[in-house]
Amino acid sequence: MSIQTFPLATVKKIRQYIKNMLVVPDSENYPKGWVSFEEVDDLPEPESLDQLGDLFKFSSPLDAQMPAPNTAGSWFISTVNPGSVFSKLPGLKLKSGWRLVSYLYRQQDNGVGITWAVPEDLSTTAELENALADSSDEITPPHPTGALPDFMEALEGDRSPRSFMIASLLRRELEEFGRLGKHCRWSNHWLINEILAQVKWQWKTSAPKDLSTKVQVLPDGKVAVEFFTLQVTKPVVICRHLERYPASGYNAKYVDRPVAIPVRKT
Structure with missing residues (x-):
């Protein structure tokens, strides 16, 4: 091991x-659409092939049935x-x-x-x-x-x-x-390797001594990965992430679990 x-x-x-x-x-995060042919006429003339391609990123009345x-x-x-x-x-x-x-x-x-x-x-x-x-x-x-x-x-x-x-x-x-x-989830997590000293934490179990990212290879070929993050949106928590990989492949069973919350100031 x-x-x-x-x-x-x-x-x-x-x-x-x-x-x-x-x-x-x-163009996919904040899609825009044409609602009339007049709006098409108002579009600036493309000056490059890239700009020409951008014109086709819009959904127009002509392709309203397409999955744009x-x-x-x-x-x-x-x-x-x-x-x-x-x-x-x-x-x-x-x-x-x-x-x-x-x-x-x-x-x-x-x-x-x-x-x-x-x-x-x-x-x-x-x-x-x-x-x-x-x-x-x-x-x-x-x-x-x-x-x-x-x-x-x-x-x-x-x-x-x-x-x-x-x-x-x-x-x-x-x-x-x-x-x-x-709907963002993982984007709100910061990777950490130590407990933030400026905050007092309440732990569900005893506080871990080492929050660094670790990979453990077992004798039977199975693998475990552990790392910690700080969720920076409410509720602010420290999370432990644990993945267990089989002896073949990369489709793991995983658990993302809050392990500590800030102690509220009184």
Whole structure:
């Protein structure tokens, strides 16, 4: 049995890289729409191919039946390729023949998203659009044909301690992808490696002596990852995150649990 500890700066750097690769464009976060042909005439003449492409990011009366980005509460396919995140992630990659795809749901300034791992031959736009027919509100997302129950099942790697630390962060960033406004969850968590001394905390159990990110490899090949975060939105809490990986694969059983709250001043 071995335990490897990772410096906070390293974990933060990897998380930031993942976040930078999973950015929803403004055209999908805050979609705009044309309501008349007069508005089309008022648009500035594009000066480059990039600007010309931007014109087609708007939903117009001509494509009102298409699953274009919208704030009307209808799911649509994101143009972002979540799989691009693997280009520089050491020790972790998508299995051959699989692709990650995401759907987004927007209502005014709030939104959610969902990411699936689907076979490449079922990842065409036509196939992905078919799943939109069975979606409705934010809790009934599209479910494309052939999608794995857990997108982490489509991952493989060198099973190094570092790869499991990265997988733990990646899962949370992919689950957070597309969340906007009041639906944000993981975005409100800061990675920490020590107890904030300027705050008095009430612990559910005894306070841990070490809050650093740790990966434990067991003799049977199973792996456990532990790290801590501070949730900076109300209710402010310190959370313990624990993942248990099987002897093969990267689809873990995980628990995110509050372990301490600030003591209120009297």
